[in-house]
Amino acid sequence: MSTPLPVSSPPAGTNTTVLPLAAATTTSAFPLRSASSGSSPRPLATFPLSRSTISTEAVVVGVGVGVAVVVGVGLLFIHCKKKGWRFCSASSSNDLGFSVHHFTFDELEKSTDGFSEANLLGEGGFGHVYRGVLSTGKDVAVKRLKVGSGQGEREFLTEVEIISRVHHKHVVSLVGYCTAGSERILVYELVPNKTLEFHLHGEGQPTLDWPTRLKIAFGAAEGLAYLHEGCDPNIIHRDIKATNILVDHEFKAKIADFGIAKVTSNANSHVSTNVKGSIGYLDPEYFSSRNPTEKSDVFSFGVVLWELITGRRPVGLVDWVRPQLTRYLEDGNFDSLVDPGLQNYDPDEMARMVQCAAACVHPSGERRPKMNCSRRRRRSASF
Structure with missing residues (x-):
């Protein structure tokens, strides 16, 4: 009966590979036999194998394990989908590194x-x-974007990037955001x-x-005016x-929804074929040039x-106003422009508002006032 060779010293001149002792406890899918027919199996730790044999077996084992893992993950995914389980949870939330708070999905769901x-x-x-109430008791508005919307994803990133650095009493503030799996929430x-x-x-409003x-x-x-001249870069x-x-309940105005906003450094870098905006408010000069400027916002x-002056809806409003303005310039009477339901307005204040509105919708952007200039003009006019 042969004597096992020591683990630390395989026979000189023999092309052998010594398997680690830890492998002796592992069940192999390929039984190892001794080199000589009929002899007893040698201990696994000292069994001499050719390098080509080990290489082939390792590849086969690796492929087998890999296929098993892929199949297992696939079956798990199918099972979870059938059960309706979520793959986005509080633990899968990703902090994008913005300066505002990052919420978990579970927090906002609650x-x-x-x-x-x-x-x-x-x-x-x-x-x-x-409407939501945070654990601190703070009331918030929770905007949940539609899952899988490519445009919604772009809007999400734009809003977080821009509003997280905007702080003004007349601009809505961003409390935080959530990214969990496919969920995008502001x-x-x-x-x-x-x-x-x-x-x-x-309908039915006073x-x-x-x-x-x-x-x-x-x-x-x-x-x-703050967005155009108080931010760096301007928005x-x-x-x-x-x-x-x-x-709000005191009718203090706040500008909201920055999903298609642009910083000025990006807005003038190229001409876009996609015109963004809403019907009735869209600057015709921007529509033809495809190049947004601050004066596009002034028109809107x-x-x-x-x-506010007429009480009319925006679609077609500017075209309706222009002939009324002609009559106003001729006789100084703007009664035909004013909302019929509006009572007890100050004629001087109304005249200044009409002049400001007319300047803002001038067909030429260069002829429109800047928002800062328009704001100072109204401040000096006591409104």
């Missing part, structure tokens, strides 16, 4: 009572907005009294009085409209002013 219909504040092309301060569009055009309209116009102008909103002007703001 704050909105499971994104319930009862907490739904509104919905748009890219998602739904819910958390804003809650501005509880809906939008300017709701109060101007909502007519806004003149001081309230002036207050909203001035607040929105302050916020837009072009590109979607100023009554729906994106939120108001001018349309908002005309809505």
